Every structure is written in structure tokens, then in C-alpha cells.
Amino acid sequence: MALASGVRFAARALLRPWALLRGTTLGRTEPAAGGGGDGARRFGSQRVLVEPDAASGVAVMKLRNPPVNALSLELLTELVISLEKLENDKTFRGVILTSDCPRVFCAGLDLTEICGRNPAHCAEYWKAMQELWLRTYLSSLVLVAAINGACPAGGCIIALSCDCRVLADNPKYRIGLNETLLGIIAPFWLKDTYVNTIGHRASEQALQLGSLFPPAEALQVGLVDQVVPEDQVQSTALSEMARWLAVPDHARQLTKNMMRKATADRLLRQRDADTQNFVSFVCRDSIQKSLQAYLEKLRQRKG
Numbered sequence: 001m002a003l004a005s006g007v008r009f010a011a012r013a014l015l016r017p018w019a020l021l022r023g024t025t026l027g028r029t030e031p032a033a034g035g036g037g038d039g040a041r042r043f044g045s046q047r048v049l050v051e052p053d054a055a056s057g058v059a060v061m062k063l064r065n066p067p068v069n070a071l072s073l074e075l076l077t078e079l080v081i082s083l084e085k086l087e088n089d090k091t092f093r094g095v096i097l098t099s100d101c102p103r104v105f106c107a108g109l110d111l112t113e114i115c116g117r118n119p120a121h122c123a124e125y126w127k128a129m130q131e132l133w134l135r136t137y138l139s140s141l142v143l144v145a146a147i148n149g150a151c152p153a154g155g156c157i158i159a160l161s162c163d164c165r166v167l168a169d170n171p172k173y174r175i176g177l178n179e180t181l182l183g184i185i186a187p188f189w190l191k192d193t194y195v196n197t198i199g200h201r202a203s204e205q206a207l208q209l210g211s212l213f214p215p216a217e218a219l220q221v222g223l224v225d226q227v228v229p230e231d232q233v234q235s236t237a238l239s240e241m242a243r244w245l246a247v248p249d250h251a252r253q254l255t256k257n258m259m260r261k262a263t264a265d266r267l268l269r270q271r272d273a274d275t276q277n278f279v280s281f282v283c284r285d286s287i288q289k290s291l292q293a294y295l296e297k298l299r300q301r302k303g
């Protein structure tokens with residue numbers, strides 16, 4: 001399903017050459033682990049490893065930005081590029097999104113991208129976050145999130161943008177939109193995605209409390225679709241993918257678009273305003289202090 005031309009243009013304008021070239025191996029392929037026949041060659045970049053299996057039409061896309069897959073500008077950019085590459089290759093019908101970092105699926109926004117940064121950088125960063133959400137939320141591919149670690153805030157929104165979510169049954173792997181605990185708030189399109197997934201009352205409570213749900217509660221509230229033992233997450237994601245790929249693509253894509261277009265259009269109609277709101281909000285002294293304090297607390301935790 002083609003994104004609005006404006007979004008495609010924004011994506012290209014956004015994907016600055018340096019962000020693509022900095023330490024990436026974009027376009028270079030290497031044999032996938034375990035060899036494999038044609039079409040089993042890995043590709044991707046420094047922070048995103050794509051293991052395509054042309055025979056099944058399914059690719060595994062691994063976030064590889066240690067230690068916690070914090071969504072840096074480069075990771076956001078590389079995720080968009082890798083997803084676009086798979087969407088443009090008609091060999092592929094589905095992508096399993098997972099983490100290559102132990103214990104963490106994705107730690108959300110990289111706070112160093114908005115702490116102590118100038119408004120122009122915050123604006124560029126936020127446009128990249130918008131683009132990734134639009135790209136995943138409206139993707140023509142079947143996206144299955146194989147959540148093999150902690151999944152707070154921005155990581156949760158990536159998982160929510162997928163068509164379904166499989167979470168490892170580890171009480172440390174909590175998932176949710178915890179922005180209020182950092183003194184910030186989720187923008188309307190994150191709220192809309194939450195409401196579309198777990199309903200209005202559950203979202204209203206979880207957003208205000210900044211709830212991070214352990215697996216059993218995440219399943220119960222509908223934030224994830226399956227909770228399985230850690231060593232069964234990938235195989236379960238593959239089985240779930242097979243269930244979705246049993247449906248003819250065109251009918252499924254039209255239905256997905258019918259369900260999601262209004263939510264995405266709401267951002268597309270006011271993308272610049274959303275960016276300006278984000279920048280003026282996070283650049284406030286009080287918010288900067290709150291984010292710095294949160295980062296400090298994170299860094300001291302290991303002490």
C-alpha cells in the first residue's frame with residue numbers, strides 16, 4: 001500500500017546520505033547464518049540485520065543497536081530503509097521484527113537525541129520517529145513483533161504498529177507506554193494506536209499511570225496476542241506469520257488500510273504541527289530537567 005506521496009517524499013528527504021553511510025553496510029549482503037540456498041543472503045546495515053528467506057517470503061529484521069536498541073536517529077533511518085527495501089521486493093510478504101540485543105526488544109526513544117539537543121535536531125529526530133511509525137503502521141507487509149525483551153514507550157509503539165505481537169514469558173520483559181513516568185506525554189498518534197489496540201478505558205488508565213505491563217497482564221489487557229516461553233518466541237512468531245500469510249495479500253492489505261488509514265491520516269494532516277508541538281514541548285527547561293534526571297537515574301542504576 002503506497003504511503004501518501006508526501007510521506008514518501010519526506011522519507012527520501014529525511015534519509016540523509018550521511019545517516020545511510022555512517023558505519024552501515026547498506027546494500028552489502030552476506031551469507032545468512034547456517035548458509036541456506038538462494039535468497040538466504042543477509043542484508044541490512046550496522047544497526048538492522050535482515051535475514052530474508054525468499055522461499056517462504058518471510059524476512060526476520062533484527063534491531064542491533066546495543067546495549068538496549070535505543071531509537072537513535074541512525075537506527076530509525078536504517079529501520080525505514082530496510083522496511084522499504086523489503087516492501088519494494090515482491091518476493092517478501094511478511095517481516096518478523098525482533099531484537100538482537102539480550103533482554104531488551106527496544107528501550108524507546110534514544111533520550112540522548114532529545115536531551116541537551118537544539119530544536120533543529122529534535123525536529124529532525126521527531127520526523128524520523130513519525131516516519132518509522134507511518135511506515136510500519138501502514139505497511140503492506142504482514143509485520144509480526146517477536147518481543148524478546150523489555151519493550152517500553154517507543155519500543156512499545158513499534159510493537160503496536162505490527163499486526164500482532166508475541167511476547168516472551170519473562171516478568172522482566174515489561175511492555176507499555178510509560179512516558180508520564182519520565183514527565184512527558186505520548187503524542188495523539190501514539191494514544192490513538194494504544195486505544196485502537198487495548199480500548200479507550202484501558203488506554204486512558206495505562207497512559208496516565210505510565211503502566212509497564214508484565215507478560216500475563218499485557219496478554220490480559222490485549223497489548224500482546226501471545227505469551228510463550230522465551231525459547232519459543234521466534235517459532236511462535238513464524239507460526240503466527242503463516243496464519244496471516246494464508247490470507248490473500250490484496251484482501252488483507254485493503255482491510256488493514258480500512259482499519260488504520262483514518263488514524264494515520266490524522267498524523268499526515270498535521271505532521272508539521274505535531275513536530276512543532278514535540279519540539280516546543282521537549283525543549284522546555286522543565287522537560288529537559290526531567291529527561292536529564294531520568295537519564296541520570298538510568299546511568300546510576302548500575303552503580
Ligand SMILES: CCCCCCCCCCC/C=C/C(=O)SCCNC(=O)CCNC(=O)[C@H](O)C(C)(C)COP(=O)(O)OP(=O)(O)OC[C@H]1O[C@@H](n2cnc3c(N)ncnc32)[C@H](O)[C@@H]1OP(=O)(O)O
Binds near residue numbers: 067281300302
Ligand atoms: C504535546 C505534544 C506531544 C509531546 C510529546 C513529547 C514526548 C514524546 C514521546 C514519544 C513517545 C516515546 C517516548 C520514549 O520512548 S522515552 C524513552 C522511554 N524509555 C524508557 O523509559 C526505558 C529506559 N530504559 C530502561 O528502563 C532500561 O534501560 C531497560 C529496561 C530498557 C534495560 O535495562 P538494562 O538493565 O538491561 O540496561 P540499563 O538500564 O543498564 O541501560 C544500559 C545503558 O543504556 C542506557 N539507556 C537505557 N535506555 C535508554 C534510552 N531510552 N535512551 C538512552 N539511553 C538509554 C542506560 O542509561 C545505560 O547507559 P550507560 O551504559 O551509559 O549507563
